[in-house]
Amino acid sequence: MKNLTLKHLRYFEALARHGHFGRAADACAISQPALSMQIKELEETLGTALFERTARQVRLTGFGEEFAERVQDILRSVDELGDLARASCDRLVGRLRIGVIPTIAPYLLPTFIGNLSRLYDGLDIRVRETVTPKLIHELTEGRLDTAIVALPVSEPSFEEVALFAEDFVLVRPDSDANKPVPSAETLREMRLLLLEEGHCFRDQALSFCKVHAAPPRELLDGSSLSTLVQMVGAGIGVTLIPEMAVPVETRSAAVSIARFSAPQPRRTIGMIWRKSSPLADQLMQISDVVRQSADTLRAARKEPMINSPV
């Protein structure tokens, strides 16, 4: 026999409500014969009568009543599908899976997540913090919607937009505070503490010291910037950290910060996503939110703690 269609159900519902073929047909904006036929077809499909046609009125059968209840639920669910789609149309809704590299995440995310969820209420934001190659992999496989990493990434299937540039600063023990800032070359002679392999920031720092193949004289791997700074505080060596990490990481360590001169080491942070992503437009908007968040952080650093927090 024929298939059940939503049309059948909609017509059925109208007829059940009006108890009158003509008026129900009007309500459905079709002719009365059309309705008759569809109802008949529905009953044949089901193999059971839904209505009892007396001369005076059209009444639901016992089975029809049970059927009607379920149909109402279904139609409501279907209509909600439409609402859902309409709601999600221009405003970003649902789930946003965002990846961030570890040398950015702790500093940028608090501000950024705040801004983002203020802007897109009800958005389910999920953060993944790991190194760039893993982020790229998960992005490719569709397990992430976007990622914040150091550019360039150079994946032809990815869109990439720059967010901001970020200088690297030198972290030394407090005792060295008044010594001259070493050059990239002299840095090579010092005990340089770096993140373990896999972190792009490690490579960026090494590249500044112009050591590609051979690492500096002595080198010690830490698994987070926080660890590195604490070790510097303990007098074990020096390290580089991105500017953005300064407020958080140097708060509780006996270290001093110095900027390099002339060829400032720096990197560009950007956002990437699959060119084919249907969220492309929204992601472009979101990149603005990231930029703003970064600006806010930068400003806060320039005039720190005018209003000290509780």
Place this chain on the structure above:
Amino acid sequence: MKNLTLKHLRYFEALARHGHFGRAADACAISQPALSMQIKELEETLGTALFERTARQVRLTGFGEEFAERVQDILRSVDELGDLARASCDRLVGRLRIGVIPTIAPYLLPTFIGNLSRLYDGLDIRVRETVTPKLIHELTEGRLDTAIVALPVSEPSFEEVALFAEDFVLVRPDSDANKPVPSAETLREMRLLLLEEGHCFRDQALSFCKVHAAPPRELLDGSSLSTLVQMVGAGIGVTLIPEMAVPVETRSAAVSIARFSAPQPRRTIGMIWRKSSPLADQLMQISDVVRQSADTLRAARKEPMINSPV
């Protein structure tokens, strides 16, 4: 724009499941362009992309996933409408999709299907043979009407009725026929052939040997009882099989059967279905048919081949 139809939703569901236009179209028994068009139309109607089409794969968007969940509910409800109608004309007609675990199916089904289709003439019986977790999943999703599995299943949303208990017997090489029957403990010292992981019967057999954590000394996985018995015949080890499998599986192998003493290993076979299934009443009747079929088999085993088949 156009209206949402069930056809749209059905096609959408198929595409979501297969992640491939061609295969989904096959599953819907239409051509690939027809599917493409309907999906496109659906997306236009909703005003949002549901799928992300990359060269390699077709993937649900975030919104698509949310949509898919709701659609599944709706489709299940709609299918249940049909079931409801069928059930209402108290005799079962139409389609019955029944799942059976592999360690039961080959022995029980021939008899059962015969009995069932004799009783319900014109019933379209569809059998699915796979392991319990998959059956449960498909039952939940409304892709099966009922399943025959080992109890308990303990899904609160399922009805479960016991059908019969089934002893496990030991299968040994013919040469061992006169040796004493090993206990569960000594069994552990022998080379025990078992079904591969995922089969509930494997776990039931292991549980009898009281090995939960550590498996027996040597263990070899086979993918069907038939394989296991053949391997026993070849002298590779011993195995357990359910009583019901004995006539079929030991017909063509040089093996002997032994029953265990005292604490006979056994399991309970039962039937399960969704509590909300409108077929509930009919399924209860059908469970009687299964029981009868099992009894018939058991009787046939006691007095084998009085009338030998042609």
Place this chain on the structure above:
DNA sequence: ATTCTTCATCAGAAATTCTTATCCAACCGA
């Protein structure tokens, strides 16, 4: 008996949904 109301039926028109054929882009192995 006649007329009205209401639903069913029919035939042809309109709209839709499908199929086949073809295209095009991305990928893959050589």
Place this chain on the structure above:
DNA sequence: TCGGTTGGATAAGAATTTCTGATGAAGAAT
């Protein structure tokens, strides 16, 4: 880098579905 292959999109016409307007039939009201 080049053909071959895969997988989805597009187009045109065929098949099917769904609708309308005309008409029929049956019970109720006058």
